[in-house]
Amino acid sequence: MTGTFVGMPAFPTAAREALADTQLRHNLAHATGVIRGKRAAVVGEVENWEDLRLAGAAVKDRALRDLDEQLVRLEESLTARGAVVHWARDAEEANRIVIDVARAHAVDEVVKVKSMVTQEIGLNEALEAAGVAAWETDLAELIVQLGGDLPSHILVPAIHRNRAEIREIFLRRMGEVGRPAPDDLTDEPAVLAGAAREHLREKFLRARMAVSGANFAIADTGTLVVVESEGNGRMCLTLPEVLVSIVGIEKVVPSWAELDPLIRLLPRSSTGERMNPYTSTWTGISPGDGPQEVHVVLLDNGRTRALADDVGRQALRCIRCSACLNVCPVYERTGGHAYGSVYPGPIGAILNPLLKGTGDPQTDSLPYASSLCGACFEACPVRIDIPEVLVHLRSKVVDSHREDRIPKPEAIAFRGAAWAFADERRLGRLEKLSGVAGKVLRRRSPVVGRIPGPGAAWTDARDLPAPPTESFREWWNRTDGGKADG
Amino acid sequence: MASARDEILGRIRTALRDVEPDAEPVLSPPGARVPEALGLIDHFAERVADYRATVVHCAPDGLATAVAAALPVGSRVVVPAGLPEAVLAGITHPVRDDGLTASELDLVDAVVTCARVGIAETGTIVLDHEPDQGRRAITLVPDLHVCVVRADQVVPDVPDAFPLLDPVRPLTWISGPSATSDIELDRVEGVHGPRHLYVIVVGSAPSR
Numbered sequence: 001m002t003g004t005f006v007g008m009p010a011f012p013t014a015a016r017e018a019l020a021d022t023q024l025r026h027n028l029a030h031a032t033g034v035i036r037g038k039r040a041a042v043v044g045e046v047e048n049w050e051d052l053r054l055a056g057a058a059v060k061d062r063a064l065r066d067l068d069e070q071l072v073r074l075e076e077s078l079t080a081r082g083a084v085v086h087w088a089r090d091a092e093e094a095n096r097i098v099i100d101v102a103r104a105h106a107v108d109e110v111v112k113v114k115s116m117v118t119q120e121i122g123l124n125e126a127l128e129a130a131g132v133a134a135w136e137t138d139l140a141e142l143i144v145q146l147g148g149d150l151p152s153h154i155l156v157p158a159i160h161r162n163r164a165e166i167r168e169i170f171l172r173r174m175g176e177v178g179r180p181a182p183d184d185l186t187d188e189p190a191v192l193a194g195a196a197r198e199h200l201r202e203k204f205l206r207a208r209m210a211v212s213g214a215n216f217a218i219a220d221t222g223t224l225v226v227v228e229s230e231g232n233g234r235m236c237l238t239l240p241e242v243l244v245s246i247v248g249i250e251k252v253v254p255s256w257a258e259l260d261p262l263i264r265l266l267p268r269s270s271t272g273e274r275m276n277p278y279t280s281t282w283t284g285i286s287p288g289d290g291p292q293e294v295h296v297v298l299l300d301n302g303r304t305r306a307l308a309d310d311v312g313r314q315a316l317r318c319i320r321c322s323a324c325l326n327v328c329p330v331y332e333r334t335g336g337h338a339y340g341s342v343y344p345g346p347i348g349a350i351l352n353p354l355l356k357g358t359g360d361p362q363t364d365s366l367p368y369a370s371s372l373c374g375a376c377f378e379a380c381p382v383r384i385d386i387p388e389v390l391v392h393l394r395s396k397v398v399d400s401h402r403e404d405r406i407p408k409p410e411a412i413a414f415r416g417a418a419w420a421f422a423d424e425r426r427l428g429r430l431e432k433l434s435g436v437a438g439k440v441l442r443r444r445s446p447v448v449g450r451i452p453g454p455g456a457a458w459t460d461a462r463d464l465p466a467p468p469t470e471s472f473r474e475w476w477n478r479t480d481g482g483k484a485d486g
Numbered sequence: 487m488a489s490a491r492d493e494i495l496g497r498i499r500t501a502l503r504d505v506e507p508d509a510e511p512v513l514s515p516p517g518a519r520v521p522e523a524l525g526l527i528d529h530f531a532e533r534v535a536d537y538r539a540t541v542v543h544c545a546p547d548g549l550a551t552a553v554a555a556a557l558p559v560g561s562r563v564v565v566p567a568g569l570p571e572a573v574l575a576g577i578t579h580p581v582r583d584d585g586l587t588a589s590e591l592d593l594v595d596a597v598v599t600c601a602r603v604g605i606a607e608t609g610t611i612v613l614d615h616e617p618d619q620g621r622r623a624i625t626l627v628p629d630l631h632v633c634v635v636r637a638d639q640v641v642p643d644v645p646d647a648f649p650l651l652d653p654v655r656p657l658t659w660i661s662g663p664s665a666t667s668d669i670e671l672d673r674v675e676g677v678h679g680p681r682h683l684y685v686i687v688v689g690s691a692p693s694r
Contacts, residue, residue: 027670030670030671031670031671034670034671034672035667035671038671045518046518047518048515048516051515052515055512055513055514055515058512059512061508062508062510062511062512065502065505065506065507065508066502066507066508067498067502068495068498068499068502069507071494071495071498072495081654086490087489087490087491087494088490089490089493089494093490137678138668139666139668139669139677140668143668156667156668156671158668158669159671162670163669163670166669189666189669189670189672189674190674190675190676192669193666193669193674193676193677194676196677197676197677197678200678201592201678204588204678205588205589205592218653221653221654223653223654229664229665229666229667229677230664230665230666230668230677230678230679231626231664231677231678231679231680232677232678234622234626234658234678234679235626235678235679237622238622238623238626239588239623239626239627249494249498254511255511256648256653257511257514257648257649258511258512258514259648260514260644260645260648261512261514261515263644264517264644264645271667273661274533274536274607274608274609274661275605275608275609275610275659275661276661277537277660277661277662277663277664277665277679278658278659278660278661278664278679279657279658279659280622280656280657280658280659281653281656281657281659282656282657283653283654283655283656286615286655286656288585288621289615289621289622289623289656290621290622290623290656298494300490300494300497304494304497304498304500304501305501307497307498307501307502308497308500308501310504313501
């Protein structure tokens with residue numbers, strides 16, 4: 001029913017396709033423009049925003065520096081409040097745990113709260129293969145699921161769809177999986193939201209099991225936190241009898257009081273609101289209120305690999321607000337699909353290689369999907385220095401190719417440069433040669449046109465200046481370092 | 487084979503070999519100050535109303551009237567078991583929640599509850615689901631939520647609310663009616679939660 005990111009081409013190829021899609025570019029430019037404006041307004045309201053960012057980063061760092069102890073404490077507090085705690089090394093293990101809970105209760109459907117981590121592990125597909133239907137209940141996730149589409153944004157997975165496309169998807173698909181959309185459905189956002197309300201309500205009312213992620217998990221108390229807007233999260237967390245929450249191990253926050261800066265940072269950075277409509281917190285089982293069987297799956301799936309990288313581990317501070325996507329000049333033009341992952345944009349460009357490791361051509365292309373302008377770092381509420389990590393990961397990608405039998409053109413070029421710069425006389429002779437070439441070329445134009453071979457990738461989008469007729473060293477000698485007139 | 491738990495904890499310990507833990511909790515920066523021209527309660531009311539919720543003030547002896555005015559004539563209203571008499575007095579057809587099913591709640595028009603904390607800066611109401619607010623489902627399924635907040639429950643900003651809340655209880659932070667921005671990032675009120683939030687602020691701000 002849903003698509004898959006498996007087998008996506010590397011970023012440059014995927015981006016080219018996205019850039020040619022004018023409807024997509026229009027949808028994205030509009031949506032990211034709106035959200036940037038909203039965020040700027042509510043962030044500007046906070047006098048000590050920078051102090052808040054520092055505090056938010058410090059809280060997440062404190063949890064990560066002591067992660068093993070924090071997780072053991074989280075497990076103890078959860079267990080003490082009646083939750084069943086599971087640990088999963090990878091996606092397959094996590095999916096198996098959810099399927100086993102579903103089988104134990106003989107359910108053939110679950111309702112889902114929007115969750116990045118369940119996307120990451122492909123839970124819906126795994127459940128479907130086990131004969132359990134997983135209904136996405138977040139509006140954007142519903143649009144993606146009904147459209148057989150892929151998410152393209154962390155916060156608004158259907159950001160690439162406009163209202164007319166959404167109307168068409170609802171009319172075509174809702175009836176196949178439940179209550180159909182009304183025949184007179186218009187493309188007014190309020191009317192479309194109303195159709196989703198009607199469509200999903202019967203599913204909420206009858207569902208016996210729900211699956212969620214968590215935005216935060218408090219180690220001291222065992223409290224899980226879900227931040228949302230629509231109330232679909234509250235429906236899933238409150239009405240069913242059984243709740244399974246899949247929590248990445250990096251979601252831990254040491255204490256209740258330390259949740260405060262994060263709760264202040266997230267909505268302003270994410271939806272550009274002072275506060276999101278609904279935040280739910282729950283601690284294990286509350287007798288007589290909500291699910292009376294609560295499972296929590298603590299998931300690794302590459303997080304310990306990221307933690308072992310002393311530059312990259314700061315990416316685990318991420319609270320999935322998506323502010324970095326909205327300000328990124330690359331994301332704004334290519335959209336999320338080009339990144340080939342549920343984590344697109346600047347954070348995806350570092351998170352994917354950190355979680356999966358380098359070595360795969362698609363993953364290895366991601367650290368290069370950036371102009372290193374730094375807007376992402378400026379916007380990040382927990383101060384993840386994304387450009388720093390991008391550069392670090394680029395060096396890892398390059399390092400992983402040092403032993404290649406057939407070196408990359410870049411490596412050959414740099415080896416040539418090293419050879420030329422290693423000997424002063426050799427460099428002088430080469431500079432003479434390039435000066436002659438410059439004289440010839442500049443007769444025609446100061447810019448070299450498209451060059452063939454591997455250099456074409458560079459000249460396709462940039463002007464390569466013709467070599468100067470005089471080298472710097474020649475100029476220096478001739479003018480005594482610029483003192484003589486020259 | 488090692489258990490998943492032991493293996494994950496082992497990987498973490500290896501990854502953090504050279505990292506010292508930080509024992510000191512992080513102190514939160516102070517919250518926003520209340521705009522002097524407005525005062526705490528008006529600031530709260532303005533911020534709640536900003537989400538397109540309805541906000542009214544009343545004196546303690548006008549509470550029943552204010553509650554009655556919030557409810558459309560003839561509406562079926564679910565109430566938590568511990569709703570104070572002064573609030574209950576304004577409801578013509580109260581349905582006391584004695585464990586109604588979700589489908590039964592779906593047939594109810596409105597819910598009336600109290601609250602634990604109001605946060606002025608963000609226009610947020612926090613429920614801790616004590617008997618005067620009831621279990622979580624009753625404030626979720628009906629389409630209209632009338633919420634009574636005492637003026638002395640309102641605090642300036644989020645950091646003032648944290649010490650007043652017990653995380654062991656389930657908590658629901660409500661900032662306006664249910665909303666979505668999922669269609670072209672255009673905010674639309676009214677998806678799955680109550681589409682109408684009606685807040686009654688009782689009394690005036692305590693003098694400080």
